Amino acid sequence: MKRKLIAAIGVAAVLSGVAACGSDSGKKNDDKSTSSSTNAAGPAADFKGKTLNVWLMSGSNPPGWTKDITAAFQKQYPGATLKVTVQQWDGIQQKLTTALSESTPPDVIEVGNTQTPYYAATGGLKDLTSVKSDLGGDDWLPSLNGSAVYDGKQFAAPWYFASRVVVYNKKIWSAAGITTPPKTQDELFTDLGKIQAKGTKDAFYLPGQDWYAFDGMLLDAGADLVKKDGDKYTANLDTPQATQAINLYKKLNSYGTAPKDKDEATPQQSDVFAKGDVGSFIGLGWEAAGAIAKNPALKDQIGYFALPGKTADKTASVFVGGSNLAISQNSKNPELAQDFLKMAMSDQFEGELAKEGGIVPNKAALNSQLAGNAYGTVAAAASANGGTTPLIPAWGNVENAPNPIKTIFMTGVLQGKSPSDAAKKANSEIDKRLSQQ
Incomplete structure (x- = not known):
């Protein structure tokens, strides 16, 4: 689908x-x-x-x-x-x-x-x-x-x-000699390496279960969360595209110390960013505002850019929440x-x-x-290359806690399971939920 x-x-x-x-x-x-x-x-x-x-x-x-x-x-x-x-x-x-x-x-x-x-x-x-x-x-x-x-x-x-964008600390990026946001994913990895080399442990803070950020990577890889089998839908995480997406997520997670078994609200990532020692995270405008509320000194230090694509001609796809x-x-x-x-x-x-x-x-x-709103302008532009989860009634069952995409697939891979094994286990649970009325 x-x-x-x-x-x-x-x-x-x-x-x-x-x-x-x-x-x-x-x-x-x-x-x-x-x-x-x-x-x-x-x-x-x-x-x-x-x-x-x-x-x-x-x-x-x-x-x-x-x-x-x-x-x-x-x-x-x-x-x-x-x-x-x-x-x-x-x-x-x-x-x-x-x-x-x-x-x-x-x-x-x-x-x-x-x-x-x-x-x-x-x-x-x-x-x-x-x-x-x-x-x-x-x-x-x-x-x-x-x-x-x-x-x-x-x-x-x-x-x-709204769509999630990269929220970054300009002071930390500038200290690493970076003056403009990266235009490709390879440039992003290079920049994050420079930031870590300057002593910032969390160049990129990405918790292991930020499901909606991951969904954007699935979209960008051309991954379909479900497929139609006759008159019903079944899970579809065991594909090369989904493997590509989770490997990208795992690589980004490796540029920081965020937990592999928690989502962006545990702890609230805006509170972590507010401490002033995090280079960047994937988030929404209200999260940046929350960080500023806790640490007003960040007001003029926060910048935004869309997660880069593989090439400079198009940013990565995003989940439009x-x-x-x-x-x-x-x-x-x-x-x-x-x-x-x-x-x-x-x-x-x-x-x-x-x-x-x-x-x-x-x-x-x-x-x-949105004119003059730095986050809103970037988010709206990123949304032009975005999409949603499957708009089918049973999808609500999938997102019920504990969401198997988060707990079984994402955390499983980040903790060492192969994407194939984690996908098979997650697919089984997703199929059960998709069959619920």
Whole structure:
């Protein structure tokens, strides 16, 4: 099964976006988008005393954006309460599965783009097909909206997208005599060797189970995670392409002291980078911001570049991660939840999220908000050569902890198993999960 490549997001779009927050046309859209059709006659009082519970993920909601949308919501619905609860990615799939099965789930949830088909198929999400246009869906990039659609129906709204890039400490790289980012993987290896020769143990900090970073390498090698066998999907890690990808990952891991049996959150790699003695790591914009928050001295020392490809003409492929916003099927406040989605998807708040968070927005017209954001510009350019995990419902079972790609395949190879042996064992576990309903 060929995985969907994202070709609609490029640096040209970032630099040439035609709509910006604060423009007259944008203001008209904002006014329309934050006025609910259910409130046209002014029945905001209907929502007095109600609490809208919104679950967002760690790193997704910048403080300025959260403050502004909360204020706008409280103004629009005086007497109602917006309660935003920040969840951690680690273990979220099991937590969401449980919450969505209960009679009083959170009203609005942030769902990873790789996990949305799973929740849609299990009946946990409200069908938004009839209100897609009202939410602004006519302008969503089709390539980014794909993960929010299941069985031809719209079960979520595409919220934001991001790709992992190399975050590096300019001071450490400069001390090793490196003045420009590498253009090829061979140049990267040479540069990392120079940095280590200067005494930096972690020239490249890459934990052994950073699954999404590895998925980009799989994409770059042309590896398909699954293949279709009749009417079912089966695992596909025992291929020369997957071996090529894991060998690249293993080599990069060797340029540092990151654990081989932990992921990027254990410990949080931004905390490790914040100490100031790490040359580089693969990460997201919020992780760089987290490092700066812990060590403000890093503010002017951090730079970004896309992981280089084998040749200088194209950067390596990346996994394009991101999140969708959905309404729980059992929400007790479906109208209020729909109005919140409309507000969050408006040009005002989608644009503000892009500007503050450095993420790729769901409309090409808002890409101008990334101008001047060093991470966002690099990430958007890298995303032009990116893709996703298989957009099939059963894929959510694969990502459930313990993810066999992480624990069996990746850590297995990094700890000395052959890619072939580790792949066979991981494939067996993946096949069991793909067969689960």
